[in-house]
Amino acid sequence: MIKIDRGPWREMVNHAQVAYPNECCGAMIGTIDGDRKSVSHAIALDNVSVGSQAARYELRPEDLLRADREARQRKLDLIGIYHSHPDCGAYFSETDLKNSCPWYSFVVLSIQSGRFDHANSWLPNAEQTQAEKEELIWPES
C-alpha cells in the first residue's frame, strides 16, 4: 500500500496539470514500514524525452541520483516515481513496462482535458513483463 500526503499530492497533481498536454515525471520520497509506504515529499523532475512529450517521458538518471541523495539527507527513502498520462487512463502501458525498474512504486496520474481524473500505482517485475496494481491512497481518494 502506498499513501500520499496532501502536500506532495497537490504538488504532483499541479505538476501534471501544468505539464498538460505533455507528460510530467518526478520522484516520491518518504518512509517505508513493511508493505506500507508513506510519501511525504514530491520532487518534480525534468521530462528529458526527445521529441513530442505528449505520450513519452524519460528521467535523467543524474536527477534520480540527486533525488536519492536528497532523501538520504532528510533521513527518508526514495519510494517511487510518478508520471502523467494526458488524455489517457492511469494504466501501466507497454512503454512504461519496457522502461521500468522493479524497485520502486510507479504512480500514474490520468489527466483528462487538463484536469486530474484518477490515478493508480503499479509494481513492475524485474523481467519488465508485467506490473501488479498496488493499493494507492491519496487525500481525496
Added chain:
Amino acid sequence: MARIMIPTPLRQFADKQDTVDLPGKTVGEVLTALTARFPDLKKHLYTDEGKLRSFVNVYLNDEDIRYMKKDATPVNDPDTLSIVPSIAGGCHARS
C-alpha cells in the same frame, strides 16, 4: 575501497544497510565484493547471464561508469558508488 549507496528497496537484501564499504581497486571488483557479501542482491542487479540488468546504471561519484572505463574504472577511498535505474515510459501502447 569504495562506499556503495544501497537503494532503499534493495536494503532488505543487504542486512538493511543503506551504505556498505567494500574493498576493490576497480568498480567491477567492488561490485563483485558486494554480491559476494550479499548473494541475494545478485539477481536484482544482474541477469541470469551475469550482465547488469538493462535498467541498472552505476555512478562513480557523479559520473556514469559507461562513460569512463566501465567495470575497469579505478576506485579510490573515499569514492562513492551509486546504483541508479534508467526510467522512462509513456501512455501509448497499453500493456
